[in-house]
Amino acid sequence: MSEPGQEKQLGGLARSIGALFSEPEGADDRHRVDGQVSLRDEQPEGPEDHGPAEERAAAPAPVEELEGAPPGFARLDALLNDLMALPTSPPDSATDRAAEVDALLADVARIAPAESTSGGALAASDAVAISVARVPHDDLARRVVAELGAERDDGRREALIGACVRLGPAAAAELAVALAEGDDRGGRRAYLDALVAMGTGGMPVVEGMMDDDRWYVLRNGLAILGEIGGEDALGAIVGALGRPEAKVRREALIALAKIGGEDAGQLALGMLEDPDPAVRTAAARAVGELGVQRAHRRLVQMLGTEDDTDLVVAVLRALGQLGDPGAVHAIERHAVGSFLRKPPPEVRITAYRALRQIGTPHARRLLNQAVDDREPVVKQAVRQLLGMA
Numbered sequence: 001m002s003e004p005g006q007e008k009q010l011g012g013l014a015r016s017i018g019a020l021f022s023e024p025e026g027a028d029d030r031h032r033v034d035g036q037v038s039l040r041d042e043q044p045e046g047p048e049d050h051g052p053a054e055e056r057a058a059a060p061a062p063v064e065e066l067e068g069a070p071p072g073f074a075r076l077d078a079l080l081n082d083l084m085a086l087p088t089s090p091p092d093s094a095t096d097r098a099a100e101v102d103a104l105l106a107d108v109a110r111i112a113p114a115e116s117t118s119g120g121a122l123a124a125s126d127a128v129a130i131s132v133a134r135v136p137h138d139d140l141a142r143r144v145v146a147e148l149g150a151e152r153d154d155g156r157r158e159a160l161i162g163a164c165v166r167l168g169p170a171a172a173a174e175l176a177v178a179l180a181e182g183d184d185r186g187g188r189r190a191y192l193d194a195l196v197a198m199g200t201g202g203m204p205v206v207e208g209m210m211d212d213d214r215w216y217v218l219r220n221g222l223a224i225l226g227e228i229g230g231e232d233a234l235g236a237i238v239g240a241l242g243r244p245e246a247k248v249r250r251e252a253l254i255a256l257a258k259i260g261g262e263d264a265g266q267l268a269l270g271m272l273e274d275p276d277p278a279v280r281t282a283a284a285r286a287v288g289e290l291g292v293q294r295a296h297r298r299l300v301q302m303l304g305t306e307d308d309t310d311l312v313v314a315v316l317r318a319l320g321q322l323g324d325p326g327a328v329h330a331i332e333r334h335a336v337g338s339f340l341r342k343p344p345p346e347v348r349i350t351a352y353r354a355l356r357q358i359g360t361p362h363a364r365r366l367l368n369q370a371v372d373d374r375e376p377v378v379k380q381a382v383r384q385l386l387g388m389a
Contacts, residue, residue, distance in 0.1 A: 141170040145178050148194060149187035157190055164194040165201070172198055172205040180217050192220065196227040203232070210236050215245040222248070226255030233259055241267060246276040253282035257289045265290040272298050281311045288318025296324045303330045312343075313350045320354030328363050331355055335366060342375075349381040356385045 144167065148160040164171040172195065179191040195202045206228070209221030222240055225233040233255070240252040253271055256264040268286035271279060272295065284302070287295035295318065302315050316334060319327040334343050335351035342348070352370060355363035367386060373379040 141167045141174045144171060145174040145191070145194075148190050149178055149182060149184065151190070152186065157193075161190070161194045161197050165197050168198075168201060169204070172202040175202075176205045176209060179220050180212075180214065188220075192223060195224050199228055200230060203228070203230075207236065210240070215243070215248050218243070219245075219248050219251045222251040222255045226251075226258040229259050234261070234263060238267065241271060246274075246279050249274065249276070249279045250282045253279065253286045257286040260290060265292040268292065269295050269298070272302070277306075277308045277311050280306075281308070281314045284311065284314035284318045288314075288321040291322065293322060293324070296322055296327065300327055300330045303334065309344055309347060312347055316347070316350045316354050320350075320357035323358050325358055325360045328355065328358055328360055331358075332362075332366060335370070345375055345377050348375070348378050352378070352382050352385060 141164070144160055144163050148157065148164065151157050151160060164175065175191045175195050179188055179195070182188050182191065195206065202224070206221050206224050209217050209224075212218055212221070218240060222237060225236055237252050237255050237259070240248050243249060243252075249271070253268055256268050265287065268283050268290060269292050271283035272287065274280050274283060280302075284299065287299070299315050299319050299322075303312065303319075306312055306315065312334065316331060319331060331351050331354050334347050335355060337343050337348065343351075352367060355366055367382055370378065370382040371386065371388065373382060
């Protein structure tokens, strides 16, 4: 158990944080009890509510408000001094500080209302950064991650993500577990965003995800690698291209397109032969975005053999991005169609967009002929491409 003096200091600190970052009068005041959000029954109104005289003496003095800052946003000087003055617990301490952790977390989640500036979010992270030296990392990280998954306000999510970044490896480990076990799409998106925000600081956890046998964990790791990039990302992605799960191979191609580079382009080129149409679609998008000119011949061949609409659209878009005039006649068949069969409007519009990107005289003639197309949606799209709408 903690010493009596330390308990008083921690209690005063929790109230100090609450006073520094409290919301305007009338705002909801939330805190966590066993992982659930509830409303506090009572809110201390001033020093007279701090308890016995000796405890009131330990309470920090009022702090100066920053000029021009959002309501309730005060200078951190006094708070940081109090935090640094707290004695550090021994590594093997079994002290239960759940109340202090909850108080810190509640304030981090409250100090970034929609009207607050970015300074408020940074202040939250700074407070957490120093607090974690005095509170067990795992406890605080677990509660921050739980709050992040449940939070829907963008400003508060930003503050909680900032707290995860400052918590470092402890938060990264909790985020990886939550991402693997969570069934809420919004929560998973927030966990991914937090791991991406950690950058290379979260790489040890991401590398562990890449070695996981669960395909969905590996897919999540690939999504993070695609956003983080870096020298080691490409090597980690290569192995995923040979996985039996099509969803994993597809995510690996999406990551390659984001990372970029000649090596990424060559890997994507090889995946145009994948047996799964969704993977071939991702490969076509990747070679187009990466500008892989060697993919031109294979893409033209695919226009003559593929019948999946999403895949055909991806191939047409890639050919337009590559801009090779040799693709115009193959694209024309998907733009104009034939007397007996017209491709779907989405395919035709994408084909006309590719023709405009290539811009040969024949491509321009085809566009001019389509300004009065019988399909209204195609007609409107072509007129927009030509600047006529």
